[in-house]
Amino acid sequence: MSSAVRFGVNYTPSEGWFHHWLDFDLDSVRADLDSVAALGLDHIRVFPLWPYFQPNRTLIRPRAVEQLVHLVDAAGERGLDVNVDGLQGHLSSFDHLPAWTRTWHRRNLFTDPDVLDGQADYLRTLAAALAGRPHFLGMTLGNEVNQFSAGPHPDPDRATADDIDAWLERMLAACAEGAPGKQHLHAEYDATWYQDDMPFTPAQAARRGALTAVHSWVFNGTAQRHGRTSVPAEHHAAYLVELSKAWADEPHRPVWLQEVGAPQPLVPAEHAAAFAEATVAHTLDCPDLWGITWWCSHDVSRDLADFPELEYGLGLLTNDRRPKEIAHTLARAARAHTYAPAPRTTALVVPADPAARSRCGPGGPVFDAYFRLVADGARPATVLDVRADDTAHLAARGITEVVSPEQVLPVPRGIPRGFPYGTPQGGTRS
Template sequence: MVVDTFSEDKPPTPPGRRPEEDPIPTLRFGVNYTPRRGWFHAWHDFDPQHAREDLAQIAGLGLDHIRVFHLWPLLQPNRTLIRTAAVDQLARLVDLAAEAGLDVMVDGVQGHLSSFDFYPEWTRSWHHRNVFTDPEAVEAQAELLRTLAGALADRPNLIGLQLGNELNNLVEHNPVTTAEVDHYLDTLLAAAREGLRPGQLATHSAYDAAWYGDDHPFTPEASARKGDVTTVHPWVFSADCARRYGPASFEVQHLAEYATELAKAYATDPSRPVWVQETGAPEPHIPAADAPAFARATVLNAAACQGLWGVTWWCSHDVDRSLADYPELEYTLGLFDSVGHPKPIATALADTIAELRAKPISPQPRTTALVLDCTPSTRSVSGPGGTYFDAWMHLRKQGERPAVLLAERAGDKGYLAARGIARTVQPRG
């Protein structure tokens, strides 16, 4: 439940912007590329023809970009050795994507992928170095990012360079403080930017603990203020969202929208874009029969948010069941099955994107904002099952389109005007 705390007769118009402003012209729709043959182990014996086939299938859905991942141990097997052959593979894939009409975002330090961690041996066993805090380990990662940027920046289809995939998955084996995380991200982002060209993005990503995890060292502030775009990965299994509310629930279908609005609240720049960079329909959390409707609702609801950069689905191809030891959900996340046939969710996603391109949504300012008052130790109130999350969803069900507003900014009239907020409400327990 909610209670009003502030209202005006008419919403303020943000400086420099009209409420009827056209939709973001660069709204993007893509997919995280998982090679059909061999998963990411395909990098051990990269086959351009296999990649070309996968990319043609992706482009055939009307998607405009992919996000790609090489493996850190193959790129940098020694702290002072970056393999030219591995960097060349990555450049070749970017070129193949261009042939298919696809732009590319490259993640640099992998890191963590689909429940597996990939550490170079120079970070392990008796060589162990904390990848977040050891100065030489951090500098090695910075050099890898400089090298990748230098090798790829002249490709006109390069969107940019991301530090790595959900690097906060590595904190269990690499204890780190919030201050150390901030220094790590600042150092690596600066390194990535050294070789990039104007307009290319330098970003980072984190899984949902950064937003919902009490005292997690990766913070919402870091996600929303460092790098050129805020990336969110609103997975329906985080905090048991789908099991808690149901796979076809209102809460599940509006989760990406909520994550986008939550991310906007933590940004210091009201115009900072948000990228829904990973979302998907993992079985059994989302049964296959519900997946097409989930995909359609997720994209449409997210597209109604101002400042959305785009949506990138996870993932392109199912993991082949000949590969062992993945969690069950990892085998069914693709738009295509493991032999390359499009699944019903692929058709639903392609149709929804085609509709949005033919008739774009024009997102309006969210004139009502629900105030979020939490500390690093109580961040979980904003996650599924939390009191704030439930209050936001309650408002949304009533037909409101609530923004998220940090309590510390609730009295800042200039900030409220910049976001188009005319009315604030407080959650009530």
């Protein structure tokens, strides 16, 4: 069915980055939001920094919460709905964790009873403060908190999948207690879909919370292997949207492309607009899409030190609020898009076992087979191997053909079909 898709941006303050909470200036925030609203976008995602809001386990600063409410109200005055991330957590290569969870007070973020109590109180408090605001969409538990639970983080808080499942259930319940009826969810970076030992699993991502969120970044090996104009790079966001559906129990569970950006130098600044145009067009061909939220609103100021180089130029707008070509590209898409994608009738089989999910990542046979199908003109969906013969499930999703990676990828001469693939076969174009 044709319906509206939401277009928005992850709000990065132009002054002080997320440290602006320390010197909160509502006039500056309003000017930022004016520049976002002028693009015709309809929502933002905002990031209170957890240590600034809850510096002690039993102290949630009322002034900080009040400032968040002011920001949400200012966005609403400009016609912008707001999703609020809670446990920040990790942003732009920096970890922001309160001192009561680190060093001398080192406690596991996902299993320690006192930490769980503090987190739940914090999320409930933020949600309750915003519950009556009509422009408040709901809470995201935190930004890519899965990166704290496993490598390559240098000091992970180890947990099992069962631990994470219990953590997600409790934190989502805390948000719902604070703001009943709102759209509460969780969001992880793509290790959830690609990393075999990640305790945050695809099933959790696709079944817990109001909708599924995916974060698409082609610096994960996709652009390095295939190039910025390749089929895998330009369709990577659409792939994650479709990959997530394999694990969903609801046939038409909505999926939110909550983060996607054009990282330099893999996507040079002069090509960012073209990359965005292709990414958006291909993602809009995915059924059940809730929205697209670009990363990010404003560039990071060069006055701030030690960010990875790519972080300084990811904004749709410059640090002095001037729109770039990529901003105009997103603005045109927000104004002019039509959303009525046909069902995807061909499904590629993916392993249900989370210990085999690396097969879905760059260089894996599922990844390569998916993009071979795309390069050949197909519009593939995905289905778990344990559901590949479930006629009711397939019919509910409009799937009429199921293929395996072995049926799609060419087999090296002299190697019987079914042997492991040694060389990536992903389709590319110039």
